[in-house]
Each structure stands twice: as C-alpha cells, then as structure tokens.
Amino acid sequence: MTSAGARAERIAGLAEVRAERPGAVAEAARGRVRRASLLGGSGRLMLVAADHPARGALAVGGDPLAMADRGELLHRLCMALERPGVDGVLGTPDVIEDLLLLGVLEGKVVIGSMNRGGLAGSAFEIDDRFTAYGADAIAASGLDGGKMLVRVDDDDPATVRTLEACARAVSELAGHGLMAMVEPFISRRVEGRVRNDLSPEAMTRAVAIASGLGTTSAYTWLKVPVVADMERVMAASTLPALLLGGEVAADQGAAREGWRRALRSPTVRGLVVGRSLLYPPDGDVAGAVDAAVELL
Known part of the structure; x- marks a missing residue:
C-alpha cells in the first residue's frame, strides 16, 4: 500500500510527465497487467466511478466544485482502489490515463466512459x-x-x-x-x-x-x-446488471440497505459507485468503500 506522502508526490508529478513524456500514457497502457476474467473468482464486481467531471457534474452535497480538484480526486481514487474487494474503475480517458501513469490499475477491471x-x-x-x-x-x-x-x-x-x-x-x-x-x-x-x-x-x-x-x-x-x-x-x-450509487445520501446506512436488497436479484452482479464512496459525508473513503464491499 502506497503511503499518502508518496502518492501525493506522484500525483504532483503528473503534469510534468504529461508535458514532457506524453508517450508514457500509451506505454503504461501497453504494460498494464490485465485481469484474466471480468468477474474474477467471486462472481461479483465492485467498481468505483469517476466519469462525472467530464459532464461538468462537479457537485457533491452542498459543494458545487467538490470534484474539481483533480489531485484530490485522484488521491481518493487511489485510496479506493487499494481497498480489498475493489475490482476496478470507470472513468473518462483523462482520469484513466492519470491512474495508468500512477500505476494503480494493475490487475484491475477498467471501463472507459x-x-x-x-x-x-x-x-x-x-x-x-x-x-x-x-x-x-x-x-x-x-x-x-x-x-x-x-x-x-x-x-x-x-x-x-x-x-x-x-x-x-x-x-x-x-x-x-x-x-x-x-x-x-x-x-x-x-x-x-x-x-x-x-x-x-x-x-x-x-x-x-x-x-x-x-x-x-x-x-x-x-x-x-x-x-x-x-x-x-x-x-x-x-x-447482467450493476447497481449505481447515485448522489451522496445523508443516510448512508439506508442507501447501503437499498443496495443489499437489490443485490438479491439473480441478474444483479455488483456495484458501480462514485461520489457516495469517494466523498462520503464523514470523509472516510476507506470506511465507505469497505462497507460497500461487505455487501458483496
């Protein structure tokens, strides 16, 4: 698990890599270790979504620009991807390529928006x-x-x-x-x-x-x-279907209970959750992710 300081340093260096070595994106994509199968051994998928900014949807709760700080978003995504049970990410090219350069998508499921x-x-x-x-x-x-x-x-x-x-x-x-x-x-x-x-x-x-x-x-x-x-x-x-997380709910427990009930459907195979996990009301990204994974 990468330390917060080392992660912050790598995120801060992304702009320089992009400016001086744009070919590094393709290199990282070619060298990425892919997972052998989409579902892995569990038969379930837990994906973190981060394609909201490209639609200009930056708000979380009462903060209209909560997702506007790309460094902070990447920091939260890295924390989520490090948690046990998280299979991968859904994002637009800019986000996916940042994560590729950070080296956090090895063995992960990656879905492009x-x-x-x-x-x-x-x-x-x-x-x-x-x-x-x-x-x-x-x-x-x-x-x-x-x-x-x-x-x-x-x-x-x-x-x-x-x-x-x-x-x-x-x-x-x-x-x-x-x-x-x-x-x-x-x-x-x-x-x-x-x-x-x-x-x-x-x-x-x-x-x-x-x-x-x-x-x-x-x-x-x-x-x-x-x-x-x-x-x-x-x-x-x-x-097959995945449940989306939607807006950040004031009552996270009630939201998770809704996911739990819906996961009983034979066609529902997992979760795709973005803001609810990356920007939880209490700020505990790891805790929010772990609680969602527990449902699976």
Whole structure:
C-alpha cells in the first residue's frame, strides 16, 4: 500500500510527465497487467466511478466544485482502489490515463466512459454525443469495456440520435469481445432541467429499451439505480446488471440497505459507485468503500 506522502508526490508529478513524456500514457497502457476474467473468482464486481467531471457534474452535497480538484480526486481514487474487494474503475480517458501513469490499475477491471457530450444542465443534455472513448480506442488501450448513458425523453427528438449512437457502440464493443455497460433512464425536462424518472414503471421501460440496443446483447451489461420494486424492474431483462450509487445520501446506512436488497436479484452482479464512496459525508473513503464491499 502506497503511503499518502508518496502518492501525493506522484500525483504532483503528473503534469510534468504529461508535458514532457506524453508517450508514457500509451506505454503504461501497453504494460498494464490485465485481469484474466471480468468477474474474477467471486462472481461479483465492485467498481468505483469517476466519469462525472467530464459532464461538468462537479457537485457533491452542498459543494458545487467538490470534484474539481483533480489531485484530490485522484488521491481518493487511489485510496479506493487499494481497498480489498475493489475490482476496478470507470472513468473518462483523462482520469484513466492519470491512474495508468500512477500505476494503480494493475490487475484491475477498467471501463472507459464513452458519451459525455450531454453536459449536465445544458440545453442539449439529451443529445448525449460520444465525446470520450470509442470502441476501437477502448480495445487499443487494453481496457475491459465501455460505458454509455441512455436517456429517453419522448418529447425530445435528440433522443433517437443518442439511441442510435449507443446501439452502434454496443455492436462495436461486442465486435471486440468487450463489455458494453448501458445506463438507461426515462427522462423529461422540468423547468429547464433534465430529470430522470425513477418510478418502477419508468425504470422497467428503460431496462427493456436498453436491453435491445445493438446487433447483439452478448456482451451487454446494465447499470441501474436502486428504485422501488426492484424485483419487478430487474425481471424486464436477463442481462447482467450493476447497481449505481447515485448522489451522496445523508443516510448512508439506508442507501447501503437499498443496495443489499437489490443485490438479491439473480441478474444483479455488483456495484458501480462514485461520489457516495469517494466523498462520503464523514470523509472516510476507506470506511465507505469497505462497507460497500461487505455487501458483496
């Protein structure tokens, strides 16, 4: 386990490496030791998510810029990745490449975030274009899969462009034999902001739509929130699913209990959690991660 001082020194040196040796990113990707199988021996996955900043979503709790300090974010990610039971990370190229340069992704599952063009709060949020990883880049970088967000707004014509792009990405990832992690929502614009409908009926419809994207679903996984009547929601598909952590809850115990109940579904195979673990209310990253791993 790396000491806090040594970690801080390496994080501080990232800017110099990037400026003077940009080829070091590709070198680190080529040299990374990959895990033999996605699920490993446990049959479960515990991933830490860090793709929020690329959508301009930097807020945690009452702090609108909590995730804006990249050094602090990387420090927290390194702490999380060092904890027993954490299988890997989900992130955009900039974050993944920082972690590669820090050498903390050896033997980890690494999922690249793909469509970040629907910036949080923007007028074009539903038109979620692919502005980060593409399937070919994910394969070339030796990553284990790609994640995409699918928000269906029946009143916004931009929805169909996002659906088409995600279907193409699912097919292309499958062509490389890589996981396509699809995060679906039924959404609508309320007072100028896109809001996700978390009712069981809406999530059941979202799961059904996401399951049919692409020319094959052989490599498709779902990423879903914990909502009411999860048994009914998860019955809409046979695809394996991971639970997303969502916003930081004031009552972390209640949030974990929701994850515990949802993990009983036969299709739910693990967790993908970001802010809830990286920025817990009490500041104890290791404790929050360990409590989540215990559920698995």
